[in-house]
Amino acid sequence: MILGVNLNHDYAYCKIDGDNIYLLEMERHSRIRHHWNKESYTLAILDDLSVEELKNTETIYLNSPNMDQIEEKGGNLSSLKREYHYRGDYLTLDNNSGLSHGKLEVEGIEIDCTWVSHYHAHAASSFFTSSxxxxxxxxxxxxxxxxxxxxxxxxxxxxxxxxxxxxxxxxxxxxxxxxxxxxxxxxxxxxxxxxxxxxxxxxxxxxxxxxxxxxxxxxxxxxxxxxxxxxxxxxxxxxxxxxxxxxxxxxxxxxxxxxxxxxxxxxxxxxxxxxxxxxxxxPPYTSDMGIAIGCALYAYIDCKGELPPSTLLKNPYLGDHLSVSLEKIKSIIEKSGEEYELHT
CATH class of the missing domain: 3.30.420.40 (ATPase, nucleotide binding domain)
Incomplete structure (x- = not known):
């Protein structure tokens, strides 16, 4: 499993696991536009991952505009539920690669971890998903x-x-x-x-x-x-x-x-x-939610030497599968009196 995380407004992570690419953007859950609060500068968004999932994580690529503050805190990215600590290098203005490497320590597990420059991650989210x-x-x-x-x-x-x-x-x-x-x-x-x-x-x-x-x-x-x-x-x-x-x-x-x-x-x-x-x-995720996708794609190339299959990158629906049936959706629309045409 590969993870890319945006620690900022539009707080989000992107997970690439086998043949699936999944995006969790917190505003879709919290209903807070651009989801921007103190937790957005921690790795709280990963708290629901099990220890087994963390063990199976090959690498995590991160972005945050507050990287200097994280460095001042000794790489502390801890949430209220878990301790997360980054050990390694940080980005500087003269680092044109846009990447700096280290390790993330969590639950006694050490995971390869990389900081990605904000605009390198933006660029990756667009170019790597293009044709x-x-x-x-x-x-x-x-x-x-x-x-x-x-x-x-x-x-x-x-x-x-x-x-x-x-x-x-x-x-x-x-x-x-x-x-x-x-x-x-x-x-x-x-x-x-x-x-x-x-x-x-x-x-x-x-x-x-x-x-x-x-x-x-x-x-x-x-x-x-x-x-x-x-x-x-x-x-x-x-x-x-x-x-x-x-x-x-x-x-x-x-x-x-x-x-x-x-x-x-x-x-x-x-x-x-x-x-x-x-x-x-x-791309449809051109705002900062796309940062998480860009980080994950950078990570995938680092691990695999190539991009994920193009068919996975053409779908903007990178979240949970619908938990309701098409019949239920039809009944809701019909009650509203709106005309509709559903395609499966």
């Missing part, structure tokens, strides 16, 4: 370890770092702009609402510019009121910023994308309509 042998890989979000995005070149089972985006703040600016539009303090994700509102605006009716040339956000206190036309203008400038990144480093005929910015449907449509690539792959 491309070679591709450009663009990762952009609100921030991870060592930057706010990265550009890679993918080649079969290898991902090669071209550049880290240490100063490009497109994703972070979108996040902060969204919070300002809704006057939100503290944590929260409101990007989807801004994306939706942009569709109601006409950017030519806006006289404002919110993004600076370096992709940072202007001082939002200077704007008394933000209209849907302003939001449409911001969306356009954000999309153009992403296109500019692509034009700078484009090398291959195909593009793989990952990171929260590619939950933006308008951006994705713009990339397709620009015709810059023969094909573009954006």
């Amino acid at each position: 491309y042998d070679q591709a450009d890989i663009l990762c952009i979000d609100g921030g991870g370890d060592f930057g706010l995005g990265a550009w890679f070149y993918g080649d079969k089972t290898a991902i090669n770092l071209k550049s880290r985006y240490l100063d490009c703040q497109l994703g972070l600016s979108y996040h902060e702009f969204s919070k300002n539009v809704f006057n939100v303090q503290g944590r929260g994700f409101y990007e989807s609402k801004v994306m939706a509102l942009a569709g109601f605006g006409k950017r030519e009716k806006s006289a404002n510019k919110f993004l600076k040339a370096d992709s940072t956000l202007n001082d939002m206190s200077a704007y008394n009121k933000i209209s849907v036309h302003d939001i449409a203008q911001f969306q356009h400038d954000f999309e153009q910023g992403i296109v500019d990144l692509i034009l700078k480093d484009k090398k291959n005929d195909y593009l793989c994308c990952a990171g929260g910015c590619f939950l933006n449907v308008s951006l994705n449509r713009e990339l397709v309509e620009r015709g810059l690539y023969k094909g573009i792959w954006i």
